[in-house]
Amino acid sequence: MVEFFDATVETVEHVTGDLYLLRLRDCEALASSQPGQFAMLRPRSWQVDPVLARPFSIFRTSGDRVDFLIRTVGRGTDSLVRCNAGERIDVLGPVGTAFPSPSHGPTVLVAGGVGLAPIGLWIDRADDGMRADATLIYGARTADDLVFLDELSQRVAVVVTTEDGSFGRKGLVTDEMVSLLDGCAEVLTCGPTRMMAHVARLAGEARVSCHVSLEARMACGRGICLGCAVPGVAGPLLVCRDGPVLPAGHVDWEQVLV
Amino acid sequence: MEIRADSTVDMGVDLTGLALANPVMTASGTFGYGVESKDLVDLAELGAVVTKGLSPVPKEGNRAPRIWEAQAGVINSIGLENPGVDYFCEEYLPVLRSYDTRVVVNFFGQTEQDYVVCAATLDAADGVDALEMNLSCPNVQAGGLQFGQDPSMAGRLVAACRRATSKPLWAKLSLVGPVVEVARACVDAGADVLCLGNTIPAMAIDPRTRRPRLGALTGGLSGPAIHPVAVRAVFVVHRAELGVPLVGIGGIRTGLDAAEFLLAGASAVQVGTQTLVEPNACIRIRDELRAYCIEQKVTSVGQLRGACRLDGDA
Ligand SMILES: Cc1cc2nc3c(=O)[nH]c(=O)nc-3n(C[C@H](O)[C@H](O)[C@H](O)COP(=O)(O)OP(=O)(O)OC[C@H]3O[C@@H](n4cnc5c(N)ncnc54)[C@H](O)[C@@H]3O)c2cc1C
Numbered sequence: 001m002v003e004f005f006d007a008t009v010e011t012v013e014h015v016t017g018d019l020y021l022l023r024l025r026d027c028e029a030l031a032s033s034q035p036g037q038f039a040m041l042r043p044r045s046w047q048v049d050p051v052l053a054r055p056f057s058i059f060r061t062s063g064d065r066v067d068f069l070i071r072t073v074g075r076g077t078d079s080l081v082r083c084n085a086g087e088r089i090d091v092l093g094p095v096g097t098a099f100p101s102p103s104h105g106p107t108v109l110v111a112g113g114v115g116l117a118p119i120g121l122w123i124d125r126a127d128d129g130m131r132a133d134a135t136l137i138y139g140a141r142t143a144d145d146l147v148f149l150d151e152l153s154q155r156v157a158v159v160v161t162t163e164d165g166s167f168g169r170k171g172l173v174t175d176e177m178v179s180l181l182d183g184c185a186e187v188l189t190c191g192p193t194r195m196m197a198h199v200a201r202l203a204g205e206a207r208v209s210c211h212v213s214l215e216a217r218m219a220c221g222r223g224i225c226l227g228c229a230v231p232g233v234a235g236p237l238l239v240c241r242d243g244p245v246l247p248a249g250h251v252d253w254e255q256v257l258v
Numbered sequence: 259m260e261i262r263a264d265s266t267v268d269m270g271v272d273l274t275g276l277a278l279a280n281p282v283m284t285a286s287g288t289f290g291y292g293v294e295s296k297d298l299v300d301l302a303e304l305g306a307v308v309t310k311g312l313s314p315v316p317k318e319g320n321r322a323p324r325i326w327e328a329q330a331g332v333i334n335s336i337g338l339e340n341p342g343v344d345y346f347c348e349e350y351l352p353v354l355r356s357y358d359t360r361v362v363v364n365f366f367g368q369t370e371q372d373y374v375v376c377a378a379t380l381d382a383a384d385g386v387d388a389l390e391m392n393l394s395c396p397n398v399q400a401g402g403l404q405f406g407q408d409p410s411m412a413g414r415l416v417a418a419c420r421r422a423t424s425k426p427l428w429a430k431l432s433l434v435g436p437v438v439e440v441a442r443a444c445v446d447a448g449a450d451v452l453c454l455g456n457t458i459p460a461m462a463i464d465p466r467t468r469r470p471r472l473g474a475l476t477g478g479l480s481g482p483a484i485h486p487v488a489v490r491a492v493f494v495v496h497r498a499e500l501g502v503p504l505v506g507i508g509g510i511r512t513g514l515d516a517a518e519f520l521l522a523g524a525s526a527v528q529v530g531t532q533t534l535v536e537p538n539a540c541i542r543i544r545d546e547l548r549a550y551c552i553e554q555k556v557t558s559v560g561q562l563r564g565a566c567r568l569d570g571d572a
C-alpha cells in the first residue's frame with residue numbers, strides 16, 4: 001500500500017559523470033517494493049521552491065534502507081544529490097505497477113542510461129532460475145555513464161553498448177536486441193522514450209511480449225492531479241496509476257513521440 | 259500557564275448556512291473526489307472536501323505534457339478532465355457520504371445550460387453540502403470569453419444556477435480581470451460565498467527548443483507564487499462589503515499563509531498545490547493556524563477575519 005512518510009538521508013555518493021546514489025533510511029514502507037515501482041521524493045528543505053516532489057525508481061532495498069540511482073538533469077535532481085546526511089525527505093511510495101516476473105523462458109532486459117534503476121531491482125528480486133534465463137542489454141552514451149557493471153555481470157549475462165564505442169559494442173541497445181529475441185519469452189525495458197519505442201517495435205515484430213516503464217512529469221504521484229497522462233491506444237494512461245510499467249501494446253507510441 | 263491547543267480556540271466557521279469544523283479545505287482538482295485519499299488522510303479532519311470540477315458529460319483532458327514547474331509555482335493544463343456529474347453521484351458520492359466530512363462539489367460548463375444541468379443534479383444529490391461553480395471557463399456561445407471575466411455574464415450565470423439549487427452556492431472567481439465588479443455581480447445574482455480564486459493564466463517556453471512547455475501551450479499558475487495576488491483580491495473584495503463570506507485560495511503552504519487570507523477578509527481557505535505534494539497539508543495547516551490563534555490571543559478563528567491593521571488602527 002502507498003504510504004506518505006518522512007525518511008532520512010543516509011548518504012549521497014557520486015558514482016560517475018552525472019550519476020549519484022542516494023541512500024535513505026527509515027523506509028520500511030518501501031522494503032517490499034516491486035521492480036518498476038517508484039517513490040516521490042521531496043526534501044523538507046525545498047519549502048517554496050522547488051514545489052513538486054520528483055519521481056524516482058526504487059533501485060535497491062535492504063531492510064529500511066533504499067537506494068535511488070539519480071541522474072542530475074535540472075534543479076530538482078541537482079538539489080537532491082546535494083542533500084546532507086541526516087536531512088529529512090518526504091516520501092510517497094511505493095507507487096505504480098511493476099515488471100512481471102516470468103517463471104519460465106528467456107527474458108531480455110533492455111536498459112538505457114539511468115533506466116537501469118528499475119531493471120536493477122528486477123535482477124535483485126529474481127530467483128536463480130530467472131537470472132540464468134535473463135540477458136541484460138545495457139546502453140549508454142559513453143563508458144563513463146556505465147555503472148555497477150561488475151555486480152550486474154556476476155548475476156546475469158550482460159551485453160554493453162555505447163554510442164561512441166568507448167566500451168562494449170558501438171551502437172544502440174536495439175542493434176543487439178534482434179538476435180536475442182528468438183525464443184525469448186519477455187522483453188522488459190526502461191530508458192529514454194525513443195529507445196523504448198524502438199524496443200517495443202522490435203519485440204512486437206518478433207511477437208514477443210514486452211513491458212515498458214514510462215516517464216512523465218508528475219505532480220501528485222497518486223492518480224489525483226491527472227498531470228502525468230500519456231496517450232494510450234484506448235485513451236489516456238496515467239503513468240503514476242496505470243504505469244509506470246505498461247504492456248508496450250497499450251501505449252500509443254506515435255502520439256507519445258510527437 | 260500551559261495552553262491546551264485543542265480546547266482553547268474555536269476553529270469553527272459559518273459560511274452562510276454551512277458550518278465547518280475548521281476553516282481549511284482542500285482546493286478543487288488537487289484532492290480528486292476525496293475517496294482516493296481515504297487511506298492517507300483522515301477526511302473528518304478537513305474543513306471540507308472540495309471535489310475536482312465536474313461537467314454534465316465526461317470530459318477529456320488536454321494533450322501531454324500537462325504539468326510544468328515554474329519558479330515557486332506550478333503551471334497546469336489538465337483541461338478539466340472528469341468523468342461527468344452523474345458518474346460522480348453514482349460512484350464517488352455514496353462512499354464520500356459514509357465519511358464524517360463536509361462535501362463541496364465543484365462544477366463547470368461551456369454553456370449556461372451545462373452549468374444549470376450540473377447545479378440541478380447536485381441539488382438533488384444526497385450528501386452534497388454546497389456547490390462551487392468555477393467561473394474561469396470559456397463560454398463557447400460568447401466567442402470563448404470566460405464567464406468570470408465579464409460581470410454581466412457572470413451575474414447571469416450565477417442567477418441561472420441560483421434558480422436550479424437551494425443549496426449553498428459558491429462562486430469561484432478568477433484573480434485577474436475586474437475582480438470586484440464580477441464579485442458584486444455574483445452576489446447580486448444570489449451567490450452565498452465567493453472563492454478567490456482560481457489559477458492565473460500562464461505560459462513557459464523552453465528557450466533551447468523554442469517550444470512551449472505544455473501540450474496545450476498555456477495553463478494556469480498555482481502555488482506560492484500566486485499567494486500575494488490572491489491575498490490582495492480577497493482584501494479588495496472584502497473592502498467592497500458585499501455581505502457574503504469569502505474563501506481565500508492561492509499558494510497556501512503554512513498556517514501563517516492561511517492567516518494572511520483571514521486577516522485580508524476571508525472566513526475560510528482552500529489548499530491546492532501543497533495538497534498535491536503533502537496529502538495531509540490541510541490538517542497541518544489547521545494546526546498551525548490554531549497555534550497562531552493562541553499566539554495572537556484570539557479565542558475564535560473568526561476573530562481574525564478582516565483584522566488586518568490599517569492606518570489609524572491601534
Ligand atoms: C516513474 C519514473 C521513474 C523515474 N526514475 C528515475 C530514476 O530512477 N533516476 C533518475 O535519475 N530519474 C528518474 N526519473 C526521472 C526524474 O524524475 C526526472 O529526471 C526529474 O524529475 C527531473 O527533475 P529536475 O528538477 O532535476 O529537472 P527539471 O529542471 O524539471 O527538468 C530538466 C530537464 O529534464 C527533463 N525532464 C524532467 N523531468 C522529466 C521526466 N519525468 N521525464 C523526462 N524528462 C524530464 C525536462 O524536460 C528538462 O529538459 C523517473 C521518472 C519517472 C516518471
Ligand SMILES: Cc1cc2nc3c(=O)[nH]c(=O)nc-3n(C[C@H](O)[C@H](O)[C@H](O)COP(=O)(O)O)c2cc1C
Nearest residue numbers: 285286287311392455456480481508509529530531
Ligand atoms: C492540478 C490542478 C487541477 C485543478 N483543477 C481545478 C478544477 O477542476 N476546478 C477548479 O475550480 N480549480 C481547479 N484548480 C485550481 C485550484 O483549485 C486552486 O484554485 C489553485 O490551484 C490555487 O490554489 P493553490 O495555489 O493552493 O494551488 C486546479 C489546480 C491544480 C494545480
Ligand code: FES
Nearest residue numbers: 221223226228240
Ligand atoms: S502525477 Fe498526478 S495523476 Fe499522476
